[in-house]
Amino acid sequence: MNGWEAQVARALAEIAPARMLEGEWIGEGHAHGEPVTATLSVRAILDGSVVEARERMGDHEDLCLYRWDTESQQLRVLHVQPGAVFDDHPVEIALPATLVWVTPPRAPAVEWSFDGARITSTVTWPGAAAPEVLVRYRRA
Numbered sequence: 001m002n003g004w005e006a007q008v009a010r011a012l013a014e015i016a017p018a019r020m021l022e023g024e025w026i027g028e029g030h031a032h033g034e035p036v037t038a039t040l041s042v043r044a045i046l047d048g049s050v051v052e053a054r055e056r057m058g059d060h061e062d063l064c065l066y067r068w069d070t071e072s073q074q075l076r077v078l079h080v081q082p083g084a085v086f087d088d089h090p091v092e093i094a095l096p097a098t099l100v101w102v103t104p105p106r107a108p109a110v111e112w113s114f115d116g117a118r119i120t121s122t123v124t125w126p127g128a129a130a131p132e133v134l135v136r137y138r139r140a
Contacts, residue, residue: 029135
């Protein structure tokens with residue numbers, strides 16, 4: 001195996017935790033004190049080494065691109081929001097199956113947990129006792 005093939009193999013292996021979210025999902029929960037419904041579409045793109053997640057909640061849409069970063073040797077997410085807002089964060093894997101975004105101290109904590117049948121997404125602001133956004137997804 002040459003260097004490029006080894007890099008691709010490593011990227012495919014390291015992206016596996018994000019690929020557990022693949023599929024079409026429908027969610028319900030709350031955001032900022034209001035009930036919400038949401039959709040989530042997650043798929044592997046390019047050669048399978050990038051995972052694209054599109055979430056729509058009301059009139060708000062987010063795009064996330066998960067990838068293995070060869071320079072930093074870590075899973076990362078590029079979070080794209082309306083208004084041309086781009087945030088890039090490391091992602092930690094918490095067992096058994098949770099993706100935890102490593103965000104700056106004043107930014108909200110973001111977690112995606114998968115139990116084999118459902119995904120739970122939470123967004124918790126610093127100092128808050130409970131998530132400001134909580135959505136539970138089931139397969140569409």
